[in-house]
Amino acid sequence: MSDTFSKILLSHPMLAPMQAPLEAQGWPVVRRWEMADAEAADIRVIVHAGEIPLTPEFLGSLPGLGLIANVSVGYDGVDVPWCREHGIEVTHAKGLNAEDVADHALGLLIGGWRSIAVGDQIVRRGGGWRNEDRMKPQPSLKGRKVGIVGLGAIGAAVARRVEALGMVVAWWGPNDKPAAWPRAATLLDLARDSDVLVVAARAEASNRGLVSAEVIEAVGPQGMIVNVARGQLIDEDALIAALKDGRLGRAGLDVFAEEPTPAERWADVPNTVLTPHTAGGTTDSIPRMVAQAVENVRLFLAGEPVMSPV
């Protein structure tokens, strides 16, 4: 490895907090949003947030690129087959924040089902107390069915949590595997048989729009969809239309088709609780994810095997 190729590129302003820990290792850091064309030749590594698209055109303009180190768990913005063909390694944060994401999913589930975020707004407007303006009660969560889409570390952590509420768990994923909970034959079957569908699958090119209009309608007017995975897994236009017409009951979303999601897109959508992609970020998980990305860069630059390849 020549010194010429040892610069680290931060791909997006949201990665700015990575600059100090990378520079602390003695590596020169370049910010993409301030990068001069001449610097492209020096970039050896991209430190990246996996949900942000990196086009092959851009990657192809970096002749020395050898590693994309995602600080995130997801890496749906990275075309991994293209990177493999071009000899670029890809790493991500592996198993470092599943419990945090599952906590957040449960918070969205209870907060949406039991109208906590809505109730908060009503109390602050002075309402909600008289029979006339009292919120409509919801069914108990106990005994209701949760369908988990994607039984990875996050999906399993959600399953353990909702079982403590007395909820009944099933799941679906494209590949069967040994699990404590039954797998539905199809995603549509899971949706039909679920009161709450929790999306916890890894987003890939092949599963864009997996939670289709038909799946959304199968969850139904009394049902709820929670998404802590990636916005592109759900047909978001269909989700919004179903919530507006009451063909879907409720939704709790931490991720969106486009991020930032335009606020006006949600102005007239009832029975939703929305958070700005904060499920995985805690003061415990963030330093671990940063440290793992830095370690992957260090191993790569030292010519050793990376610790968490995708």
Added chain:
Amino acid sequence: MSDTFSKILLSHPMLAPMQAPLEAQGWPVVRRWEMADAEAADIRVIVHAGEIPLTPEFLGSLPGLGLIANVSVGYDGVDVPWCREHGIEVTHAKGLNAEDVADHALGLLIGGWRSIAVGDQIVRRGGGWRNEDRMKPQPSLKGRKVGIVGLGAIGAAVARRVEALGMVVAWWGPNDKPAAWPRAATLLDLARDSDVLVVAARAEASNRGLVSAEVIEAVGPQGMIVNVARGQLIDEDALIAALKDGRLGRAGLDVFAEEPTPAERWADVPNTVLTPHTAGGTTDSIPRMVAQAVENVRLFLAGEPVMSPV
């Protein structure tokens, strides 16, 4: 029992939905908010929501009163010793909504700790996505300590839920009892050693202001208080002052010193999630609570032992 004394009094407009199930039993129903003075002599039973004060003066004006049937679990508005002295039986809803209240407590806990209600408002204003306006991350819930004040059916149901999140449970109540979790020597000790204090105790005349200014400060700037029991258990003025100065980190409240709580009281209080006393009311629990109250009235009028005396 003479027919003269067989009327049922609904104590408050919020009990209006009880009128139909009571009349379905053939019992004449009187609404307190429309009652003529002459009707006082006919009242044999009050159907009541336990958090609403019933003064001895009012009760003393009902010469035929023999039963106060609370549709609620709590009965802090009823002076039970006075009723006993005057031969008035008191019943309540026993063990019918503990799981629902515990779900709601968990929703307030996660929703407050992980800034879900706040995040929802930020997304709807178009914010929260850039480094500059991103919400400050919180610690993981896993490994954090939950102190439960009052280990009854609700407290134990909360304990089981937070353990599924990897949280560590302790409790305090005035009386020791066999339990799966350690009891702190004092409430102040519990507060000092808790990241989240969950108030799930029965409110009584003796424990008003139990969660005092000193207890609130012991929970501290990084800590959170959740209350799903009764507002009077917490010194609410001290709670608000501590939240405003940052001596307490966060609060999730379903119950208030005064209900409805005045909206302006919470306008400048940060890091709070507030719901209008909805923790226990679900479409599963409400019909069970109504049916139990009706059955208590039926048994009493038939001269049989009531099923859920306080």
